[in-house]
Amino acid sequence: MRLFKDSVVLVNQMEAEDIYRLEFPFPEISEIVAPGQFVNLYFPGRPQLFPRPFSVAGVRGENIVILYKNIGCLTAEMNRWQPGQAIRVLGPLGNCFTIQGEHHVILAGGVGLAPLLFLNSRLASLNQPCHLFIGARTVAQLPATNAITGEIFTATDDGSYGFHGNVVECFRQKLDTMSRPFSVYACGPDAMLAALWRMSLEQGFDLQLSLEKIMACGLGICQGCAIKHARENEHPLRLICQDGPVFNAKELDFNG
Amino acid sequence: MVDLRTELRPDFILRNPLLTASGTYGYGYEIADLVDPELFGGIVTKSLSLNPRVGNPPPRIAETPSGMLNSIGLANVGVDQFIARQEELLSGYSGKVIVNIAGRREEEYAQVIRKLEEKKWIAAFEINVSCPNVNEGGIEFGKDPLILGRLVRKLRDATDKFLIVKLSPNVTDIRILATAAQKNGADALSMINTVYGAAIDIRTRKPKLNTVIGGLSGPAIRPIAIAYILKTVKAVDIPIIGIGGISNGADVIEFLLAGARAVQIGTANFFNPGAVVEILEFLTKFCLENKIICLQDLIGRAEV
Numbered sequence: 001m002r003l004f005k006d007s008v009v010l011v012n013q014m015e016a017e018d019i020y021r022l023e024f025p026f027p028e029i030s031e032i033v034a035p036g037q038f039v040n041l042y043f044p045g046r047p048q049l050f051p052r053p054f055s056v057a058g059v060r061g062e063n064i065v066i067l068y069k070n071i072g073c074l075t076a077e078m079n080r081w082q083p084g085q086a087i088r089v090l091g092p093l094g095n096c097f098t099i100q101g102e103h104h105v106i107l108a109g110g111v112g113l114a115p116l117l118f119l120n121s122r123l124a125s126l127n128q129p130c131h132l133f134i135g136a137r138t139v140a141q142l143p144a145t146n147a148i149t150g151e152i153f154t155a156t157d158d159g160s161y162g163f164h165g166n167v168v169e170c171f172r173q174k175l176d177t178m179s180r181p182f183s184v185y186a187c188g189p190d191a192m193l194a195a196l197w198r199m200s201l202e203q204g205f206d207l208q209l210s211l212e213k214i215m216a217c218g219l220g221i222c223q224g225c226a227i228k229h230a231r232e233n234e235h236p237l238r239l240i241c242q243d244g245p246v247f248n249a250k251e252l253d254f255n256g
Numbered sequence: 257m258v259d260l261r262t263e264l265r266p267d268f269i270l271r272n273p274l275l276t277a278s279g280t281y282g283y284g285y286e287i288a289d290l291v292d293p294e295l296f297g298g299i300v301t302k303s304l305s306l307n308p309r310v311g312n313p314p315p316r317i318a319e320t321p322s323g324m325l326n327s328i329g330l331a332n333v334g335v336d337q338f339i340a341r342q343e344e345l346l347s348g349y350s351g352k353v354i355v356n357i358a359g360r361r362e363e364e365y366a367q368v369i370r371k372l373e374e375k376k377w378i379a380a381f382e383i384n385v386s387c388p389n390v391n392e393g394g395i396e397f398g399k400d401p402l403i404l405g406r407l408v409r410k411l412r413d414a415t416d417k418f419l420i421v422k423l424s425p426n427v428t429d430i431r432i433l434a435t436a437a438q439k440n441g442a443d444a445l446s447m448i449n450t451v452y453g454a455a456i457d458i459r460t461r462k463p464k465l466n467t468v469i470g471g472l473s474g475p476a477i478r479p480i481a482i483a484y485i486l487k488t489v490k491a492v493d494i495p496i497i498g499i500g501g502i503s504n505g506a507d508v509i510e511f512l513l514a515g516a517r518a519v520q521i522g523t524a525n526f527f528n529p530g531a532v533v534e535i536l537e538f539l540t541k542f543c544l545e546n547k548i549i550c551l552q553d554l555i556g557r558a559e560v
Contacts (some may be wrong), residue, residue, distance in 0.1 A: 042528065047322045049322065049324060049523065049527040091527060126334050213315075216324055217526040218287070221282050221526070222279075222280070223328045223331050224326065225314075225316075226314045229312060236310055237310055
């Protein structure tokens, strides 16, 4: 069940440099939304037409939580929203992560942490332990990790905190210490996901990736968010909004 | 009570002037849970070709000021799958089902029509001769009046249904194409399809669409559509269905005043799933406030 409705901002606060947490009531979906799914926010009357998709980062009672990074004019506008601001939302959209096996590894790059925070809390409620590798450009851009359950490794591009380098390299250094078989769940910049995708092929671990691409509708109608599919002879393209945003690495082809 | 009906021909009356624009509402029921098809006067399906088409490689869309650039490339399931999957749902639709048809060759258009001609639940065909995003069978049918005229004549001979020709704005004088379509048996024209457009990412220096140039839709093109309709209504006698960036009820009134007898809602289906509800409320309120009993009395009443 998905729903288009009016809601209202309850919380809009900074989590890290340029990264904010937005919370709004959406009781109709709070019990059914699953980690990996996303919601659309609408911005009527702007020159920027498309709704903006955001992964659900968690549920608090009847409220939905999202994380956003201040990167453009609409996120800048979101940044100015005060509690009480009326908003229009649609969701839940897309598919979700499939929790499989007993050993779970989460890899997050930047604001890609959002769907994985939700997954982490779901794993915690199932008493399933996990390892988390969280990467950011700098320590200032690392969100607080006190609500996360599990063993956390952090990486910063500039070395200002934790491992000096990207989160995939950080993970590679710990690979031998992980109990196998493990499942990896990841979200982050395309370059990070591509590197992790290659590693999953070399190392043979199960990998689910949450992808993002510009979308005009989020509903499978505009067909704009197509990506190349690994098994081209079946059907060469998939839609991120409808067939994803979560894909198994085996379905994807990051080459070329 | 306000009468929202609009007549394209005495035997082709829409319960209200709102249609979906091809490619923005799937085949009719994919987003029916969010945008009720029964609110529209009719549904125009995504373009159908004889065989399934995958469409163009990504990237396929970009956002521009008040606009959307797309180069989807007529991705569709093909006419046979369309019938197999959609016939039951669409047979129960109480508005007009208008099937949009694309082809690479004249014969492909005719073959699609022949497969659909006997379907009673289809009220009309809309012929896509104006897709800017495919190498063959798109806009070249819509640029040359002789080629367009020959295609329309062939399809006129193939169908007894209401036949709409969707025109491209990417021509020197749209009236020449409009006249050619009318002369060869079109029952109505829909206009405008997307306008050629392109955008470049300044960091990667790459075009934002895989095909480099695509089609621009959205409020950015609305004044172009209004201008083309104002010109074309004087050149033809057949009804015009207005398309181009309609986002609210005021836009619908503007198209009617310009001379359109119905309109299509396209990109707005993406950026506001509540658009059709809001438009219908506005139309009723506008008519009541202005003491207009029949909405269609406004058609062509712009004082130009």
